[in-house]
Amino acid sequence: MEPNNAEEIFRPLLDRSFRFRCYKEISCFTRCCAALNLQLTPYDILRMKNRLGITSGDFLDQYGETVFEGHSRFPMVRLRMQEGAQKRCPFVTSSGCSIYEDRPGSCRLYPLGRAAMKVEARNTREKYFLVQEAHCRGFDENREWTVDEWMKGEGVSDYNEMNDLWLEVLSLPKGLGPEKDLPRKLQMFFMASYNLDKFRSFVFEGPFLRRFHVKEELLERMAEDESSLLRFSFHWLKFSLYGEPSAVFNRGDS
Numbered sequence: 001m002e003p004n005n006a007e008e009i010f011r012p013l014l015d016r017s018f019r020f021r022c023y024k025e026i027s028c029f030t031r032c033c034a035a036l037n038l039q040l041t042p043y044d045i046l047r048m049k050n051r052l053g054i055t056s057g058d059f060l061d062q063y064g065e066t067v068f069e070g071h072s073r074f075p076m077v078r079l080r081m082q083e084g085a086q087k088r089c090p091f092v093t094s095s096g097c098s099i100y101e102d103r104p105g106s107c108r109l110y111p112l113g114r115a116a117m118k119v120e121a122r123n124t125r126e127k128y129f130l131v132q133e134a135h136c137r138g139f140d141e142n143r144e145w146t147v148d149e150w151m152k153g154e155g156v157s158d159y160n161e162m163n164d165l166w167l168e169v170l171s172l173p174k175g176l177g178p179e180k181d182l183p184r185k186l187q188m189f190f191m192a193s194y195n196l197d198k199f200r201s202f203v204f205e206g207p208f209l210r211r212f213h214v215k216e217e218l219l220e221r222m223a224e225d226e227s228s229l230l231r232f233s234f235h236w237l238k239f240s241l242y243g244e245p246s247a248v249f250n251r252g253d254s
């Protein structure tokens with residue numbers, strides 16, 4: 001029977017192991033890379049825009065689609081599929097993914113899915129499940145994996161670490177303040193989460209460093225390493241959205 005609803009497609013991983021193999025000669029090769037509702041995280045965008053050698057603004061213009069679904073308060077960005085009946089991913093080719101080493105975290109994890117939630121700051125509860133789609137023949141193969149083996153092989157840990165830091169921003173149990181401030185806050189959320197090149201200009205080229213003090217070593221790291229800049233943007237968001245004090249910057253006059 002072909003899976004035809006969410007319960008049949010998403011299967012629990014009872015003993016954290018599964019049987020699966022994906023390879024170029026398999027009959028369904030790249031069929032999974034079409035008609036996707038593929039939500040991108042800030043770290044996905046960082047990796048993809050660098051892979052493509054374009055700015056985050058250009059990436060969002062060319063490949064992003066802003067949607068107000070998937071989160072109750074904040075806009076999400078999903079990867080825009082190509083026009084046409086098949087709605088193929090813009091990065092799929094006959095020989096596979098053209099950005100393979102920098103493909104999004106959810107593509108790396110597939111056929112696993114990960115549900116994560118913050119139980120308290122720095123403490124994430126996670127659960128893995130199988131995404132078993134009818135067209136995917138990989139489940140007919142005999143290779144056995146544990147979740148840990150799969151994650152190691154697919155290079156998922158950097159993605160999970162960065163995504164969990166972002167999850168802290170998304171799920172902080174605090175209000176966003178007065179209604180009148182919401183448009184400005186949502187714009188800030190969008191820039192600091194998804195448009196890292198613009199956020200860099202916001203920090204280094206505007207009045208930010210006159211208003212806030214950031215240690216010199218951290219500024220140097222942020223200037224050289226975009227992952228550090230992205231971590232900083234999460235601190236900034238917790239402060240600017242919720243008023244959460246930060247350990248990595250303080251007001252210049254304090």
Ligand code: SF4
Nearest residue numbers: 022028030032136138
């Ligand atoms: S459908 Fe499944 S087996 Fe086929 S290419 Fe995609 S992941 Fe691999």
Ligand code: SF4
Nearest residue numbers: 033089091092097107
């Ligand atoms: S990014 Fe790569 S792996 Fe992910 S859907 Fe597109 S082609 Fe497939």
